[in-house]
Amino acid sequence: xxxxxxxxxxxxxxxxxxxxxxxxxxxxxxxxxxxxxxxxxxxxxxxxxxxxxxxxxxxxxxxxxxxxxxxxxxxxxxxxxxxxxxxxxxxxxxxxxxxxxxxxxxxxxxxxxxxxxxxxxxxxxxxxxxxxxxxxxxxxxxxxxxxxxxxxxxxxxxxxxxxxxxxxxxxxxxxxxxxxxxxxxxxxxxxxxxxxxxxxxxxxxxxxxxxxxxxxxxxxxxxxxxxxxxxxxxxxxxxxxxxxxxxxxxxxxxxxxxxxxxxxxxxxxxxxxxxxxxxxxxxxxxxxxxxxxxxxxxxxxxxxxxxxxxxxxxxxxxxxxxxxxxxxxxxxxxxxxxxxxxxxxxxxxxxxxxxxxxxxxxxxxxxxxxxxxxxxxxxxxxxxxxxxxxxxxxxxxxxxxxxxxxxxxxxxxxxxxxxxxxxxxxxxxxxxxxxxxxxxxxxxxxxxxxxxxxxxxxxxxxxxxxxxxxxxxxxxxxxxxxxxxxxxxxxxxxxxxxxxxxxxxxxxxxxxxxxxxxxxxxxxxxxxxxxxxxxxxxxxxxxxxxxxxxxxxxxxxxxxxxxxxxxxxxxxxxxxxxxxxxxxxxxxxxxxxxxxxxxxxxxxxxxxxx
Amino acid sequence: xxxxxxxxxxxxxxxxxxxxxxxxxxxxxxxxxxxxxxxxxxxxxxxxxxxxxxxxxxxxxxxxxxxxxxxxxxxxxxxxxxxxxxxxxxxxxxxxxxxxxxxxxxxxxxxxxxxxxxxxxxxxxxxxxxxxxxxxxxxxxxxxxxxxxxxxxxxxxxxxxxxxxxxxxxxxxxxxxxxxxxxxxxxxxxxxxxxxxxxxxxxxxxxxxxxxxxxxxxxxxxxxxxxxxxxxxxxxxxxxxxxxxxxxxxxxxxxxxxxxxxxxxxxxxx
Numbered sequence: 001x002x003x004x005x006x007x008x009x010x011x012x013x014x015x016x017x018x019x020x021x022x023x024x025x026x027x028x029x030x031x032x033x034x035x036x037x038x039x040x041x042x043x044x045x046x047x048x049x050x051x052x053x054x055x056x057x058x059x060x061x062x063x064x065x066x067x068x069x070x071x072x073x074x075x076x077x078x079x080x081x082x083x084x085x086x087x088x089x090x091x092x093x094x095x096x097x098x099x100x101x102x103x104x105x106x107x108x109x110x111x112x113x114x115x116x117x118x119x120x121x122x123x124x125x126x127x128x129x130x131x132x133x134x135x136x137x138x139x140x141x142x143x144x145x146x147x148x149x150x151x152x153x154x155x156x157x158x159x160x161x162x163x164x165x166x167x168x169x170x171x172x173x174x175x176x177x178x179x180x181x182x183x184x185x186x187x188x189x190x191x192x193x194x195x196x197x198x199x200x201x202x203x204x205x206x207x208x209x210x211x212x213x214x215x216x217x218x219x220x221x222x223x224x225x226x227x228x229x230x231x232x233x234x235x236x237x238x239x240x241x242x243x244x245x246x247x248x249x250x251x252x253x254x255x256x257x258x259x260x261x262x263x264x265x266x267x268x269x270x271x272x273x274x275x276x277x278x279x280x281x282x283x284x285x286x287x288x289x290x291x292x293x294x295x296x297x298x299x300x301x302x303x304x305x306x307x308x309x310x311x312x313x314x315x316x317x318x319x320x321x322x323x324x325x326x327x328x329x330x331x332x333x334x335x336x337x338x339x340x341x342x343x344x345x346x347x348x349x350x351x352x353x354x355x356x357x358x359x360x361x362x363x364x365x366x367x368x369x370x371x372x373x374x375x376x377x378x379x380x381x382x383x384x385x386x387x388x389x390x391x392x393x394x395x396x397x398x399x400x401x402x403x404x405x406x407x408x409x410x411x412x413x414x415x416x417x418x419x420x421x422x423x424x425x426x427x428x429x430x431x432x433x434x435x436x437x438x439x440x441x442x443x444x445x446x447x448x449x450x451x452x453x454x455x456x457x458x459x460x461x462x463x464x465x466x467x468x469x470x471x472x473x474x475x476x477x478x479x480x481x482x483x484x485x486x487x488x489x490x491x492x493x494x495x496x497x498x499x500x501x502x503x504x505x506x507x508x509x510x511x512x513x514x515x516x517x518x519x520x521x522x523x524x525x526x527x528x529x530x531x532x533x534x535x536x537x538x539x540x541x542x543x544x545x546x547x548x549x550x551x552x553x554x555x556x557x558x559x560x561x562x563x564x565x566x567x568x569x570x571x572x573x574x575x576x577x578x579x580x581x582x583x584x585x586x587x588x589x590x591x592x593x594x595x596x597x598x599x600x601x602x603x604x605x606x607x608x609x610x
Numbered sequence: 611x612x613x614x615x616x617x618x619x620x621x622x623x624x625x626x627x628x629x630x631x632x633x634x635x636x637x638x639x640x641x642x643x644x645x646x647x648x649x650x651x652x653x654x655x656x657x658x659x660x661x662x663x664x665x666x667x668x669x670x671x672x673x674x675x676x677x678x679x680x681x682x683x684x685x686x687x688x689x690x691x692x693x694x695x696x697x698x699x700x701x702x703x704x705x706x707x708x709x710x711x712x713x714x715x716x717x718x719x720x721x722x723x724x725x726x727x728x729x730x731x732x733x734x735x736x737x738x739x740x741x742x743x744x745x746x747x748x749x750x751x752x753x754x755x756x757x758x759x760x761x762x763x764x765x766x767x768x769x770x771x772x773x774x775x776x777x778x779x780x781x782x783x784x785x786x787x788x789x790x791x792x793x794x795x796x797x798x799x800x801x802x803x804x805x806x807x808x809x810x811x812x813x814x815x816x817x818x819x820x821x822x823x824x825x826x827x828x829x830x831x832x833x834x835x836x837x838x839x840x841x842x843x844x845x846x847x848x849x850x851x852x853x854x855x856x857x858x859x860x861x862x863x864x865x866x867x868x869x870x871x872x873x874x875x876x877x878x879x880x
Contacts, residue, residue, distance in 0.1 A: 435730075436730060439729050439730050439732065440726060440729055440730070442729075443724075443726075443728075443729030443736070443740075444715075444719065444722055444724060444725075444729070444739070444740070444743070445725065445726055445729060446729075447708070447712055447715055447716040447719075448716060448719050450705065450707075450708055450712070450716070451705050451708065451716045451719075454705040454706070454707060454708065455703055455705060457667070457703075458699070458703045458705070459705075459716075460667075460686070460687040460688050461665055461667060461687045461688075461691060461697060462688075462691060462696075462716065462717045462719070462782065462783075462786060463688050463691035463692055463696075463717065463718075463719050463720030463721075463786050464688055464716070464719045464720070465686070465688045465689075465720075466688070472726065476726070574707055574708075574766075577707055577766055577768070578707045581706075581768055584766075584768070585768065585769065588765075588769050
């Protein structure tokens with residue numbers, strides 16, 4: 001273990017500092033130009049204009065300025081990326097970082113300066129709607145174009161200098177600073193949640209002191225938040241990691257006990273928090289819960305069995321419509337008005353059958369072909385609900401409305417007017433989904449899924465009936481998705497074909513990939529981040545200002561994730577091993593766990609695919 | 611070659627065509643219970659295609675493959691494995707991201723039956739079966755000495771050395787509880803010490819586990835040391851069969867391997 005911990009940072013100390021005259025000009029130009037282009041692009045999407053309505057720190061910084069201001073900092077930081085030889089840095093950070101950072105930042109800032117000039121002299125509002133004086137005023141702080149040009153060069157230079165300077169700081173200080181900045185921004189983004197929660201505990205004055213009336217942190221609030229974060233990060237460094245490592249090394253009953261404790265704690269938080277927050281936040285939590293449920297279902301199909309299903313929304317739709325038809329009095333053809341929990345039995349059976357019906361032909365295909373066919377089936381299901389042919393059953397484009405709530409033994413009714421109860425209902429089903437995923441993954445079936453994902457041909461030759469096993473994954477995933485659909489129908493009170501666009505499939509898939517395929521915690525975290533903060537296909541998130549740019553940001557996040565961390569936010573150990581096999585083997589080798597061939601002494605091959 | 615009961619594996623007039631190319635052409639082979647048969651032949655002779663045909667991984671164009679008296683034609687690969695034929699691959703194909711133990715556990719899929727409900731409710735039968743699966747898996751791994759057991763059990767197969775990957779692949783095939791084991795070049799790429807050791811293990815596989823074994827091999831010392839019978843293929847046809855001494859002296863075999871000219875040279879020398 002000691003070998004891996006001391007490796008990179010300790011070795012870096014022996015490297016010579018990087019000199020300013022070694023500057024890599026081509027890289028600098030490329031980075032600066034890219035940053036400038038990104039800034040101009042982001043500005044022209046009008047994202048900053050909208051985000052300007054959202055203050056981070058009262059009358060000092062808005063999310064809009066933060067968004068474009070942070071780009072030179074990133075450019076300045078990236079220019080000083082360590083050059084590594086066999087995992088060991090060949091340079092120590094030096095003046096190179098400062099000069100390069102400043103230049104790259106200035107170049108990045110020049111993009112906006114150029115934009116200010118262009119907007120002043122040309123008018124191309126015809127194709128570019130956001131080519132507006134409003135944007136120019138925002139960019140030049142209402143003080144005229146000359147100021148605008150100079151200020152962005154200045155901001156770029158300072159930002160780049162800061163970004164480059166970060167490289168010179170010792171790791172501990174750098175981490176502390178970044179944590180402080182992150183916490184302040186996070187506090188601003190989570191404003192609604194935090195205010196709601198703090199007021200719920202009865203500490204309204206605290207919330208009022210921290211947050212300004214018109215949104216954003218107050219100056220003092222930001223200072224206190226940063227200070228707390230700084231102190232916690234500086235002195236608590238590594239504690240969290242150490243605690244986690246301690247839990248991971250526990251074995252047997254102690255491990256079970258620790259796990260049970262963690263689960264109970266999480267459950268308690270999940271039960272208490274909704275009691276403290278208002279209905280708006282509960283609505284948000286319920287939406288996140290619905291997507292967690294969907295993502296967990298898709299995770300079984302994509303993450304465990306490796307079937308790339310692009311039409312998962314079909315099962316969400318079937319679940320919704322089945323619940324709607326069976327519980328609503330207004331359902332056109334049949335309206336048995338069953339209680340919701342009775343209807344749920346039919347939902348499970350019918351979605352299971354639909355899963356079998358769709359899965360049977362689809363599952364015989366592999367890879368890209370399978371993905372395309374599922375995409376088609378996803379659309380077919382929606383079009384069937386929309387069609388005139390079945391409008392006698394499902395109401396066509398008018399859908400089914402006035403769906404009643406969920407009655408629980410006559411005690412209480414859960415419907416959309418009471419988001420807290422909806423959240424609890426979702427929570428119960430999420431717990432079921434988590435349990436199912438967890439148990440199945442560690443069973444004979446879970447192993448078969450893994451084998452199919454790794455190498456279908458060999459799995460078949462090793463006696464696994466791959467068709468049956470994959471079909472089962474498809475059906476289990478379908479049933480979990482249908483739970484979400486059934487709750488959705490009763491939460492919203494109406495179902496329309498337009499609620500089940502292909503976009504929903506994509507969003508769920510992005511959640512699973514972003515969070516970490518095959519990882520239960522990852523998938524939940526992904527849903528909380530993407531759906532909770534940015535918002536779902538039709539559901540608003542915490543950053544409502546983002547809602548117009550949601551898809552753009554989804555796309556950008558996904559691309560970034562695939563480049564920087566393809567295994568996802570909180571990956572399963574297995575998946576990160578799969579994607580980083582070389583690094584994994586290197587670490588294992590350092591721990592003396594990889595064996596050399598007994599006499600030949602060959603290096604083990606890293607990938608064994610044919 | 612004692613005449614006994616019906617053969618374990620019986621291949622009659624087997625044809626495998628790949629769009630006009632006859633990879634296997636009118637082949638007749640028998641394998642008896644507990645027999646170790648090696649299949650040799652130059653590259654492209656149809657050895658691996660024969661294995662693929664037996665394990666139902668390529669479609670058979672004509673003839674019949676009978677195992678324990680009933681045909682294997684029309685079965686899926688997993689059904690063939692369930693009937694009792696397990697195989698390894700020429701280019702080792704492990705589930706590299708699964709642990710070593712999981713590799714042998716997953717291979718028992720067709721011998722076990724607890725489904726999703728047992729797993730969900732963690733029933734007694736489910737737990738019992740899981741324990742059995744694990745015990746049987748460890749037993750198969752234990753056959754190769756201490757290499758694959760102990761702390762290795764929970765490591766991914768990707769950390770294994772090449773030779774151990776081959777061993778694990780054999781262990782995985784053993785875990786499917788077959789009657790007949792098809793080994794595709796089990797010692798390819800191993801050094802002489804390792805291949806000598808594995809040669810010994812092939813003999814033990816029959817004595818201790820009771821498998822009949824058919825293996826493809828290019829290493830003639832391995833073929834000589836363990837096979838009861840050698841089958842020589844050339845151009846998808848049976849060239850000859852018999853014990854090693856006979857086959858290795860057969861001029862047709864030497865010709866198939868070394869070409870016409872060498873025969874003439876040898877003839878001139880002798």
